[in-house]
Amino acid sequence: METEHFDVIVAGGGTAGVAAAVASARFGAKTLLIERSGCLGGAATMRNVVTFCGLYTLGETPTRVVGGIADDIIARLRSEAAITEPQRFRGVFVVFDPETLKGVLDDLVIEANVHVMSGAFVCDARRQEGRLQELKVATHGGLRTFSADAFVDCTGEGDLSAFSGASTRYGNNAKVNEGSMATRFGGIPSDITVTADDVAQAITKANFHLSDVTKNRSVIIRLPRSGDMVVFLASEDYDPRDSFSMAAAEQRARRQTRNYLQAIRTIPGCESAHLSESGPEFGTRESRHLNCRHQLKWSEIETRTTFDDCIALGAWGSEWHERSTHQSSFDYPPDKAAYHIPFGCLHSVDTDNLFCAGRLADGDRKAGAAIRVMGAAMATGQAAGLAAAMEAQGSWTVGELQSALLSQGAVLNYSNSR
Ligand SMILES: Cc1cc2nc3c(=O)[nH]c(=O)nc-3n(C[C@H](O)[C@H](O)[C@H](O)COP(=O)(O)OP(=O)(O)OC[C@H]3O[C@@H](n4cnc5c(N)ncnc54)[C@H](O)[C@@H]3O)c2cc1C
Numbered sequence: 001m002e003t004e005h006f007d008v009i010v011a012g013g014g015t016a017g018v019a020a021a022v023a024s025a026r027f028g029a030k031t032l033l034i035e036r037s038g039c040l041g042g043a044a045t046m047r048n049v050v051t052f053c054g055l056y057t058l059g060e061t062p063t064r065v066v067g068g069i070a071d072d073i074i075a076r077l078r079s080e081a082a083i084t085e086p087q088r089f090r091g092v093f094v095v096f097d098p099e100t101l102k103g104v105l106d107d108l109v110i111e112a113n114v115h116v117m118s119g120a121f122v123c124d125a126r127r128q129e130g131r132l133q134e135l136k137v138a139t140h141g142g143l144r145t146f147s148a149d150a151f152v153d154c155t156g157e158g159d160l161s162a163f164s165g166a167s168t169r170y171g172n173n174a175k176v177n178e179g180s181m182a183t184r185f186g187g188i189p190s191d192i193t194v195t196a197d198d199v200a201q202a203i204t205k206a207n208f209h210l211s212d213v214t215k216n217r218s219v220i221i222r223l224p225r226s227g228d229m230v231v232f233l234a235s236e237d238y239d240p241r242d243s244f245s246m247a248a249a250e251q252r253a254r255r256q257t258r259n260y261l262q263a264i265r266t267i268p269g270c271e272s273a274h275l276s277e278s279g280p281e282f283g284t285r286e287s288r289h290l291n292c293r294h295q296l297k298w299s300e301i302e303t304r305t306t307f308d309d310c311i312a313l314g315a316w317g318s319e320w321h322e323r324s325t326h327q328s329s330f331d332y333p334p335d336k337a338a339y340h341i342p343f344g345c346l347h348s349v350d351t352d353n354l355f356c357a358g359r360l361a362d363g364d365r366k367a368g369a370a371i372r373v374m375g376a377a378m379a380t381g382q383a384a385g386l387a388a389a390m391e392a393q394g395s396w397t398v399g400e401l402q403s404a405l406l407s408q409g410a411v412l413n414y415s416n417s418r
Pocket of ligand 1: 011012013014015016017034035036037040041042043044047049050051052053054093120121122123154155156157159160179180181182232282283284285357358359360372373374375377
Protein backbone atom coordinates (compact mmCIF):
# COMPACT_ATOMS: atom_id res chain seq x y z
CA MET A 1 0.00 0.00 0.00
CA GLU A 2 1.15 3.56 -0.68
CA THR A 3 2.50 5.69 2.15
CA GLU A 4 -0.12 8.30 3.03
CA HIS A 5 1.14 11.68 4.20
CA PHE A 6 -0.29 13.84 7.00
CA ASP A 7 0.77 17.19 8.44
CA VAL A 8 0.65 15.74 11.96
CA ILE A 9 0.40 12.21 13.33
CA VAL A 10 -0.60 11.65 16.96
CA ALA A 11 0.12 8.16 18.31
CA GLY A 12 -2.19 7.11 21.17
CA GLY A 13 -5.74 8.33 21.79
CA GLY A 14 -5.84 8.80 25.58
CA THR A 15 -6.74 12.16 27.12
CA ALA A 16 -3.40 13.61 25.99
CA GLY A 17 -3.69 12.22 22.45
CA VAL A 18 -7.26 13.40 21.89
CA ALA A 19 -6.35 16.91 23.10
CA ALA A 20 -3.27 16.91 20.84
CA ALA A 21 -5.16 15.73 17.75
CA VAL A 22 -8.09 18.11 18.25
CA ALA A 23 -5.77 21.10 18.88
CA SER A 24 -3.74 20.25 15.78
CA ALA A 25 -6.78 19.79 13.54
CA ARG A 26 -8.46 22.96 14.86
CA PHE A 27 -5.28 24.83 13.88
CA GLY A 28 -5.82 23.58 10.32
CA ALA A 29 -3.37 20.67 10.13
CA LYS A 30 -4.35 17.44 8.38
CA THR A 31 -4.12 15.20 11.45
CA LEU A 32 -4.09 11.43 11.94
CA LEU A 33 -4.82 9.94 15.38
CA ILE A 34 -3.76 6.29 15.80
CA GLU A 35 -5.24 4.25 18.65
CA ARG A 36 -4.63 0.57 19.35
CA SER A 37 -7.88 -0.11 21.24
CA GLY A 38 -11.55 0.20 20.26
CA CYS A 39 -12.33 3.58 21.83
CA LEU A 40 -10.63 6.84 22.71
CA GLY A 41 -9.83 7.91 26.27
CA GLY A 42 -6.96 5.59 27.25
CA ALA A 43 -6.91 5.10 31.02
CA ALA A 44 -10.16 7.09 31.35
CA THR A 45 -12.17 4.56 29.36
CA MET A 46 -10.03 1.39 29.23
CA ARG A 47 -8.64 1.30 32.77
CA ASN A 48 -11.49 2.65 34.90
CA VAL A 49 -9.49 5.72 35.90
CA VAL A 50 -12.67 7.77 36.24
CA THR A 51 -11.47 10.90 38.06
CA PHE A 52 -9.87 13.90 36.37
CA CYS A 53 -7.10 15.12 38.69
CA GLY A 54 -4.96 18.18 38.08
CA LEU A 55 -7.77 20.46 36.92
CA TYR A 56 -7.95 22.37 40.22
CA THR A 57 -5.51 23.71 42.78
CA LEU A 58 -5.58 21.80 46.07
CA GLY A 59 -5.99 24.60 48.62
CA GLU A 60 -9.11 25.65 50.51
CA THR A 61 -10.61 27.45 47.51
CA PRO A 62 -9.84 25.30 44.47
CA THR A 63 -9.02 27.29 41.32
CA ARG A 64 -9.40 25.80 37.86
CA VAL A 65 -5.99 25.78 36.09
CA VAL A 66 -6.74 23.81 32.91
CA GLY A 67 -9.00 25.18 30.16
CA GLY A 68 -9.07 24.83 26.39
CA ILE A 69 -10.07 21.38 25.17
CA ALA A 70 -10.61 20.23 28.77
CA ASP A 71 -13.37 22.89 28.97
CA ASP A 72 -15.10 21.34 25.95
CA ILE A 73 -14.89 17.84 27.41
CA ILE A 74 -16.19 18.90 30.81
CA ALA A 75 -19.02 21.03 29.38
CA ARG A 76 -20.22 18.13 27.24
CA LEU A 77 -20.05 15.67 30.13
CA ARG A 78 -21.92 18.17 32.29
CA SER A 79 -24.68 18.60 29.69
CA GLU A 80 -25.30 14.84 30.01
CA ALA A 81 -25.15 14.86 33.85
CA ALA A 82 -22.13 12.57 33.53
CA ILE A 83 -19.64 14.45 35.72
CA THR A 84 -19.67 15.46 39.39
CA GLU A 85 -18.74 18.72 41.05
CA PRO A 86 -15.18 18.80 42.47
CA GLN A 87 -14.60 16.36 45.35
CA ARG A 88 -11.70 16.09 47.75
CA PHE A 89 -9.67 13.06 48.88
CA ARG A 90 -5.95 13.87 49.08
CA GLY A 91 -6.46 16.22 46.16
CA VAL A 92 -9.39 17.77 44.33
CA PHE A 93 -10.94 15.88 41.41
CA VAL A 94 -14.13 15.39 39.40
CA VAL A 95 -15.65 11.96 38.71
CA PHE A 96 -17.11 11.19 35.26
CA ASP A 97 -19.04 8.40 33.59
CA PRO A 98 -16.58 6.61 31.24
CA GLU A 99 -19.28 5.42 28.80
CA THR A 100 -20.44 9.01 28.23
CA LEU A 101 -16.82 10.11 27.84
CA LYS A 102 -16.31 7.66 24.94
CA GLY A 103 -19.09 9.40 22.97
CA VAL A 104 -17.90 12.89 23.92
CA LEU A 105 -14.39 12.16 22.63
CA ASP A 106 -15.78 10.64 19.40
CA ASP A 107 -17.83 13.81 18.81
CA LEU A 108 -14.82 16.07 19.45
CA VAL A 109 -12.52 14.33 16.95
CA ILE A 110 -15.27 14.03 14.30
CA GLU A 111 -16.17 17.73 14.59
CA ALA A 112 -12.48 18.72 14.33
CA ASN A 113 -12.02 16.53 11.20
CA VAL A 114 -9.35 14.38 12.78
CA HIS A 115 -8.63 11.19 10.78
CA VAL A 116 -8.91 8.36 13.33
CA MET A 117 -7.63 4.78 13.19
CA SER A 118 -8.59 2.27 15.88
CA GLY A 119 -7.33 -1.28 16.30
CA ALA A 120 -4.06 0.16 14.98
CA PHE A 121 -0.80 -0.46 16.84
CA VAL A 122 2.22 1.75 16.13
CA CYS A 123 4.92 -0.91 15.81
CA ASP A 124 7.86 0.73 14.07
CA ALA A 125 9.16 4.15 13.02
CA ARG A 126 11.98 5.61 10.95
CA ARG A 127 14.08 8.55 12.01
CA GLN A 128 16.71 10.22 9.84
CA GLU A 129 19.02 13.19 10.45
CA GLY A 130 17.27 14.15 13.68
CA ARG A 131 13.76 14.05 12.24
CA LEU A 132 11.04 11.42 12.39
CA GLN A 133 10.04 10.49 8.84
CA GLU A 134 7.37 7.81 9.01
CA LEU A 135 5.81 5.13 11.19
CA LYS A 136 4.37 1.68 10.69
CA VAL A 137 1.01 0.60 12.03
CA ALA A 138 -0.08 -3.04 12.50
CA THR A 139 -3.74 -3.48 11.58
CA HIS A 140 -5.88 -6.51 10.78
CA GLY A 141 -5.41 -5.46 7.14
CA GLY A 142 -1.63 -5.77 7.49
CA LEU A 143 1.19 -3.32 8.06
CA ARG A 144 0.60 0.27 6.87
CA THR A 145 3.07 3.13 6.61
CA PHE A 146 2.27 6.81 7.21
CA SER A 147 4.56 9.82 6.96
CA ALA A 148 4.12 13.27 8.49
CA ASP A 149 5.84 16.61 8.98
CA ALA A 150 5.50 16.38 12.77
CA PHE A 151 4.60 13.70 15.32
CA VAL A 152 3.22 13.61 18.85
CA ASP A 153 3.85 10.55 21.02
CA CYS A 154 0.89 10.14 23.38
CA THR A 155 1.13 6.37 23.75
CA GLY A 156 1.98 6.64 27.44
CA GLU A 157 4.41 3.77 26.85
CA GLY A 158 6.66 5.84 24.55
CA ASP A 159 6.31 3.28 21.76
CA LEU A 160 6.60 5.70 18.86
CA SER A 161 9.65 7.42 20.32
CA ALA A 162 11.44 4.22 21.35
CA PHE A 163 10.76 2.37 18.10
CA SER A 164 12.10 5.35 16.13
CA GLY A 165 15.36 5.36 18.09
CA ALA A 166 14.70 8.78 19.66
CA SER A 167 16.25 9.14 23.10
CA THR A 168 13.96 7.64 25.78
CA ARG A 169 14.36 6.14 29.25
CA TYR A 170 12.32 3.75 31.42
CA GLY A 171 11.17 5.39 34.66
CA ASN A 172 13.68 7.54 36.49
CA ASN A 173 16.94 6.33 38.02
CA ALA A 174 15.69 2.72 38.23
CA LYS A 175 12.47 3.84 39.96
CA VAL A 176 9.10 3.30 38.25
CA ASN A 177 5.66 4.00 39.72
CA GLU A 178 3.70 0.84 40.47
CA GLY A 179 0.65 -0.08 38.38
CA SER A 180 -2.82 -0.97 39.71
CA MET A 181 -5.82 -2.72 38.22
CA ALA A 182 -8.82 -0.48 38.87
CA THR A 183 -11.84 -2.54 39.85
CA ARG A 184 -15.51 -1.63 39.64
CA PHE A 185 -18.11 -3.13 41.96
CA GLY A 186 -21.87 -2.95 41.32
CA GLY A 187 -24.86 -3.89 43.46
CA ILE A 188 -24.09 -1.36 46.24
CA PRO A 189 -27.19 0.83 46.83
CA SER A 190 -26.43 4.48 46.12
CA ASP A 191 -27.65 5.57 49.59
CA ILE A 192 -24.97 3.39 51.25
CA THR A 193 -21.79 5.38 51.95
CA VAL A 194 -18.60 3.32 51.82
CA THR A 195 -15.41 4.98 53.06
CA ALA A 196 -11.75 4.13 52.56
CA ASP A 197 -11.68 3.15 56.26
CA ASP A 198 -14.65 0.76 55.83
CA VAL A 199 -12.87 -1.02 52.99
CA ALA A 200 -9.51 -1.10 54.81
CA GLN A 201 -11.13 -2.59 57.93
CA ALA A 202 -13.04 -5.22 55.92
CA ILE A 203 -9.84 -6.30 54.17
CA THR A 204 -7.91 -6.43 57.44
CA LYS A 205 -10.67 -8.46 59.10
CA ALA A 206 -10.71 -10.95 56.21
CA ASN A 207 -7.15 -11.76 57.25
CA PHE A 208 -5.87 -12.54 53.77
CA HIS A 209 -2.36 -13.80 53.21
CA LEU A 210 -0.07 -11.04 51.88
CA SER A 211 0.11 -12.73 48.47
CA ASP A 212 -3.73 -12.78 48.20
CA VAL A 213 -4.15 -8.97 48.26
CA THR A 214 -1.49 -6.29 47.88
CA LYS A 215 -3.18 -3.21 49.40
CA ASN A 216 -5.93 -2.41 51.85
CA ARG A 217 -6.42 1.34 51.27
CA SER A 218 -7.55 3.27 48.22
CA VAL A 219 -9.60 6.27 47.26
CA ILE A 220 -13.26 5.14 46.98
CA ILE A 221 -15.05 6.52 43.94
CA ARG A 222 -18.78 6.32 43.17
CA LEU A 223 -19.71 6.76 39.51
CA PRO A 224 -22.23 9.52 38.73
CA ARG A 225 -24.70 7.40 36.76
CA SER A 226 -24.51 3.75 37.82
CA GLY A 227 -23.41 4.37 41.42
CA ASP A 228 -20.78 1.66 40.86
CA MET A 229 -17.83 1.81 43.26
CA VAL A 230 -14.29 2.00 41.81
CA VAL A 231 -11.17 1.19 43.84
CA PHE A 232 -7.45 1.07 42.98
CA LEU A 233 -6.35 -1.82 45.18
CA ALA A 234 -4.91 -4.76 43.22
CA SER A 235 -1.35 -3.65 42.46
CA GLU A 236 1.53 -5.53 40.88
CA ASP A 237 5.19 -5.16 40.04
CA TYR A 238 5.62 -5.85 36.29
CA ASP A 239 7.31 -4.46 33.20
CA PRO A 240 4.72 -3.04 30.75
CA ARG A 241 7.18 -3.45 27.87
CA ASP A 242 7.12 -7.24 28.37
CA SER A 243 3.82 -8.94 27.42
CA PHE A 244 4.64 -12.09 29.43
CA SER A 245 5.23 -10.01 32.54
CA MET A 246 1.96 -8.10 31.89
CA ALA A 247 -0.13 -11.24 31.44
CA ALA A 248 1.17 -12.71 34.70
CA ALA A 249 0.42 -9.47 36.54
CA GLU A 250 -3.10 -9.34 35.07
CA GLN A 251 -3.79 -12.93 36.16
CA ARG A 252 -2.57 -12.24 39.71
CA ALA A 253 -4.53 -8.96 39.92
CA ARG A 254 -7.77 -10.54 38.72
CA ARG A 255 -7.34 -13.19 41.42
CA GLN A 256 -6.96 -10.34 43.94
CA THR A 257 -10.19 -8.68 42.78
CA ARG A 258 -12.16 -11.80 43.78
CA ASN A 259 -10.67 -11.58 47.28
CA TYR A 260 -11.53 -7.88 47.52
CA LEU A 261 -15.12 -8.66 46.53
CA GLN A 262 -15.33 -11.21 49.33
CA ALA A 263 -14.13 -8.57 51.84
CA ILE A 264 -16.40 -5.79 50.52
CA ARG A 265 -19.47 -8.04 50.86
CA THR A 266 -18.89 -8.07 54.63
CA ILE A 267 -19.49 -4.27 54.84
CA PRO A 268 -23.09 -3.55 55.99
CA GLY A 269 -25.21 -2.70 52.94
CA CYS A 270 -22.72 -4.26 50.50
CA GLU A 271 -23.87 -7.88 50.85
CA SER A 272 -25.10 -7.97 47.21
CA ALA A 273 -21.97 -6.39 45.72
CA HIS A 274 -20.71 -7.94 42.49
CA LEU A 275 -17.70 -7.49 40.27
CA SER A 276 -18.70 -5.19 37.35
CA GLU A 277 -15.32 -4.85 35.69
CA SER A 278 -11.65 -5.41 36.43
CA GLY A 279 -9.45 -3.16 34.32
CA PRO A 280 -10.15 -4.22 31.60
CA GLU A 281 -6.54 -3.16 31.05
CA PHE A 282 -3.93 -3.01 33.78
CA GLY A 283 -3.32 0.59 34.89
CA THR A 284 0.30 1.31 34.11
CA ARG A 285 1.15 4.56 35.87
CA GLU A 286 4.61 4.95 34.39
CA SER A 287 6.74 3.39 31.67
CA ARG A 288 9.11 5.17 29.29
CA HIS A 289 9.64 8.92 29.14
CA LEU A 290 10.83 10.87 26.14
CA ASN A 291 14.14 12.54 26.96
CA CYS A 292 13.33 16.19 26.29
CA ARG A 293 15.05 19.56 26.06
CA HIS A 294 14.07 20.23 29.66
CA GLN A 295 13.38 17.79 32.47
CA LEU A 296 10.97 19.33 34.97
CA LYS A 297 12.39 18.90 38.49
CA TRP A 298 10.39 18.64 41.70
CA SER A 299 12.74 21.28 43.11
CA GLU A 300 11.50 23.65 40.36
CA ILE A 301 7.91 22.95 41.39
CA GLU A 302 8.80 23.42 45.07
CA THR A 303 10.31 26.82 44.33
CA ARG A 304 7.50 27.70 41.88
CA THR A 305 10.04 28.41 39.14
CA THR A 306 8.57 30.52 36.35
CA PHE A 307 9.44 29.49 32.81
CA ASP A 308 9.32 31.81 29.79
CA ASP A 309 8.15 28.82 27.73
CA CYS A 310 5.30 27.89 30.10
CA ILE A 311 2.55 26.15 28.11
CA ALA A 312 0.34 24.81 30.92
CA LEU A 313 -0.23 24.99 34.65
CA GLY A 314 0.09 21.97 36.90
CA ALA A 315 -1.77 21.62 40.19
CA TRP A 316 -1.50 17.98 41.30
CA GLY A 317 0.98 16.81 43.91
CA SER A 318 3.66 14.19 43.54
CA GLU A 319 1.71 10.94 43.87
CA TRP A 320 4.11 8.04 44.23
CA HIS A 321 3.13 4.37 44.33
CA GLU A 322 6.06 2.29 45.56
CA ARG A 323 6.54 -1.13 43.96
CA SER A 324 8.46 -2.75 46.77
CA THR A 325 5.97 -1.93 49.56
CA HIS A 326 2.70 -1.25 47.65
CA GLN A 327 2.45 1.95 49.73
CA SER A 328 1.58 5.32 48.23
CA SER A 329 2.59 8.84 49.25
CA PHE A 330 1.44 12.31 48.25
CA ASP A 331 3.56 15.49 48.45
CA TYR A 332 1.66 18.72 47.91
CA PRO A 333 3.03 21.52 45.71
CA PRO A 334 4.00 24.61 47.73
CA ASP A 335 0.99 26.42 49.22
CA LYS A 336 -1.17 23.85 47.36
CA ALA A 337 -0.93 26.31 44.47
CA ALA A 338 -0.41 25.98 40.70
CA TYR A 339 3.00 25.75 39.03
CA HIS A 340 4.45 26.21 35.53
CA ILE A 341 4.93 23.34 33.06
CA PRO A 342 7.49 24.40 30.43
CA PHE A 343 7.31 23.51 26.74
CA GLY A 344 10.85 22.08 26.94
CA CYS A 345 9.56 18.96 28.71
CA LEU A 346 7.36 18.10 25.69
CA HIS A 347 10.03 18.47 22.95
CA SER A 348 12.40 15.61 22.14
CA VAL A 349 16.03 16.34 22.91
CA ASP A 350 17.29 14.80 19.68
CA THR A 351 14.37 14.75 17.23
CA ASP A 352 13.20 18.20 16.10
CA ASN A 353 9.72 17.23 14.87
CA LEU A 354 8.84 14.90 17.77
CA PHE A 355 6.72 16.10 20.70
CA CYS A 356 5.09 14.25 23.59
CA ALA A 357 2.42 14.78 26.24
CA GLY A 358 0.63 13.10 29.14
CA ARG A 359 2.47 10.28 30.90
CA LEU A 360 5.47 10.69 28.61
CA ALA A 361 6.20 14.33 29.49
CA ASP A 362 9.70 14.68 30.88
CA GLY A 363 9.85 15.06 34.65
CA ASP A 364 12.14 13.70 37.33
CA ARG A 365 10.81 11.00 39.68
CA LYS A 366 8.66 13.35 41.76
CA ALA A 367 7.73 15.94 39.11
CA GLY A 368 6.81 13.21 36.63
CA ALA A 369 4.52 11.71 39.27
CA ALA A 370 2.72 15.08 39.48
CA ILE A 371 2.27 16.09 35.83
CA ARG A 372 1.11 12.68 34.51
CA VAL A 373 -2.53 13.03 35.72
CA MET A 374 -5.31 13.52 33.18
CA GLY A 375 -6.02 17.21 33.84
CA ALA A 376 -2.40 18.04 33.08
CA ALA A 377 -2.38 15.48 30.23
CA MET A 378 -5.17 17.36 28.45
CA ALA A 379 -3.19 20.61 28.83
CA THR A 380 0.17 19.18 27.70
CA GLY A 381 -1.63 17.31 24.89
CA GLN A 382 -3.16 20.52 23.59
CA ALA A 383 0.24 22.26 23.69
CA ALA A 384 2.09 19.39 21.98
CA GLY A 385 -0.59 19.07 19.28
CA LEU A 386 -0.48 22.79 18.50
CA ALA A 387 3.33 22.78 18.45
CA ALA A 388 3.25 19.88 15.97
CA ALA A 389 0.73 21.70 13.76
CA MET A 390 2.96 24.81 13.76
CA GLU A 391 6.07 22.71 13.07
CA ALA A 392 4.27 21.20 10.06
CA GLN A 393 3.62 24.72 8.75
CA GLY A 394 7.29 25.75 8.92
CA SER A 395 9.09 28.11 11.25
CA TRP A 396 7.47 29.11 14.55
CA THR A 397 8.35 30.42 17.99
CA VAL A 398 7.27 29.47 21.51
CA GLY A 399 5.67 32.94 21.78
CA GLU A 400 3.47 32.10 18.79
CA LEU A 401 2.64 28.74 20.35
CA GLN A 402 1.60 30.47 23.58
CA SER A 403 -0.61 32.94 21.65
CA ALA A 404 -2.25 30.07 19.74
CA LEU A 405 -2.85 28.21 23.01
CA LEU A 406 -4.46 31.28 24.58
CA SER A 407 -6.69 31.71 21.55
CA GLN A 408 -7.80 28.07 22.03
CA GLY A 409 -8.77 28.88 25.64
CA ALA A 410 -5.77 27.31 27.40
CA VAL A 411 -4.67 28.61 30.81
CA LEU A 412 -0.98 29.61 30.86
CA ASN A 413 -0.63 32.02 33.71
CA TYR A 414 -1.84 32.37 37.24
CA SER A 415 -3.94 35.43 36.41
CA ASN A 416 -6.23 33.64 33.95
CA SER A 417 -6.86 30.57 36.11
CA ARG A 418 -10.43 30.35 37.37
C1 LIG B 1 -4.32 2.94 38.58
C2 LIG B 1 -4.20 4.35 38.12
C3 LIG B 1 -4.89 5.34 38.79
C4 LIG B 1 -4.80 6.65 38.35
N1 LIG B 1 -5.55 7.61 38.96
C5 LIG B 1 -5.69 8.81 38.36
C6 LIG B 1 -6.70 9.71 38.77
O1 LIG B 1 -7.45 9.42 39.71
N2 LIG B 1 -6.83 10.87 38.10
C7 LIG B 1 -6.01 11.22 37.06
O2 LIG B 1 -6.17 12.31 36.50
N3 LIG B 1 -5.03 10.38 36.66
C8 LIG B 1 -4.89 9.19 37.26
N4 LIG B 1 -3.95 8.31 36.81
C9 LIG B 1 -2.99 8.75 35.77
C10 LIG B 1 -3.61 8.86 34.40
O3 LIG B 1 -4.53 7.84 34.16
C11 LIG B 1 -2.56 8.82 33.28
O4 LIG B 1 -1.38 9.43 33.65
C12 LIG B 1 -3.19 9.50 32.06
O5 LIG B 1 -4.22 8.67 31.60
C13 LIG B 1 -2.18 9.83 31.03
O6 LIG B 1 -2.84 10.12 29.81
P1 LIG B 1 -2.16 9.68 28.47
O7 LIG B 1 -3.10 10.11 27.40
O8 LIG B 1 -0.76 10.15 28.45
O9 LIG B 1 -2.04 8.09 28.54
P2 LIG B 1 -3.11 6.96 28.48
O10 LIG B 1 -4.38 7.34 29.12
O11 LIG B 1 -2.42 5.75 28.97
O12 LIG B 1 -3.39 6.78 26.91
C14 LIG B 1 -2.43 6.22 26.04
C15 LIG B 1 -3.18 5.74 24.80
O13 LIG B 1 -2.24 5.29 23.83
C16 LIG B 1 -2.67 4.05 23.30
N5 LIG B 1 -1.47 3.34 22.84
C17 LIG B 1 -0.44 2.87 23.61
N6 LIG B 1 0.50 2.30 22.85
C18 LIG B 1 0.07 2.42 21.56
C19 LIG B 1 0.63 2.02 20.31
N7 LIG B 1 1.83 1.42 20.22
N8 LIG B 1 -0.08 2.28 19.18
C20 LIG B 1 -1.31 2.89 19.26
N9 LIG B 1 -1.87 3.29 20.42
C21 LIG B 1 -1.18 3.07 21.56
C22 LIG B 1 -3.40 3.37 24.45
O14 LIG B 1 -4.29 2.40 23.99
C23 LIG B 1 -4.10 4.57 25.11
O15 LIG B 1 -5.36 4.81 24.55
C24 LIG B 1 -3.99 6.99 37.24
C25 LIG B 1 -3.30 5.98 36.56
C26 LIG B 1 -3.42 4.68 36.99
C27 LIG B 1 -2.71 3.63 36.20
